[in-house]
Amino acid sequence: MGSLARLVLFAWLILPLFGAESGKKRSMRQRDDEERYNGLCTRGSPGFPGREGNPGMNGIPGTPGIPGRDGIKGEKGECLQERLEEPWRINYKQCAWKALNYGIDLGKVVECTFTKIRSDSALRVLFIGSLRLKCKTPCCQRWYFTFNGAECSGPLPVEAIIYLDQGSPEFNSTINIHRTSTVEGLCEGINAGLVDVSLWIGLCSDGYPQGDASTGWNSVSRLIIEELPK
Missing domain, CATH: 1.20.5 (Single alpha-helices involved in coiled-coils or other helix-helix interfaces)
Incomplete structure (x- = not known):
């Protein structure tokens, strides 16, 4: 080389x-x-924060967890049977007389047959008409209802009374006043079906003698029967 x-x-x-x-x-x-240079010069103010970045993508789904164990067996619950009832339906009847002019002192005055729908209901009865009692000595009469021939026992009879003291002996006269009056009440414990509702007149329970009675003189009389929920 x-x-x-x-x-x-x-x-x-x-x-x-x-x-x-x-x-x-x-x-x-x-x-x-x-x-x-850094030792001799002062540091400048920091810049504005940058904008947030776009959200990242979802990660990979995790694996399913371990199935839980069965819980302790609970106590047996009570069985409540729902009671389905029909809606209440209005049920009433009216019997009316233009002018009874009935002068009976003891016995049945009027009657009206009614169809009762339910056994757990009550019957409201109302008689409205002219009543009169007269006598020269103290007397008492009783107007009362029966249901199929028996007085009400749920809870007590439906009745009204008129008591009259003696008249004016010096004039040998008696009081003779006809007044529109009512006999009204509720009776429970009557079975469903046909019910014969009757208005009777009888003696008072305190032993007073009967007088001269009159029912429905010269006026309209009404017997109204209505079935009511309890």
Whole structure:
């Protein structure tokens, strides 16, 4: 190899080393300059926060958990049977007389037959008409209802009384006043079906003698029967 070729080869091997050494020195010198600069200059105010990024995608679904164990067996519950009832239906009847003019003192005055729908209901009865009692000595009469021939026992009879003291002996006269009056009440415990409702006249329970009675004189009389829920 000639001397010129050896000189070129030597330069090719040595020059990179000088370049690397120079690069190191430049890096050290630049770092020293930055340290001196940061020590002499004040730091500026921070910039505005950046906007939030877009939401990321959902992750991979997790694996199903372990099934839970069966709980303790509960106590047996009560069986409540729903009671289905029909809606209440209005049920009433009216019997009317233009002018009874009935002068009976003891016995049945009027009657009216009624169809009762339920056994657990009550009957409201009302008689409205003219009643009169007269006598020369103290007397008492009783107007009362019966249901299929028996007085009400749920809870007590349905009745009304008229008591009259003696008249005026010096004139040998008696009081004779006809007044529109009512006999009214509720009776329970009557079975469903046909019910014969009757108005009777009888004696009072305190032993007074009977007088001269009159029912429905010269006027309209009514007997009204109505079934009511309890």
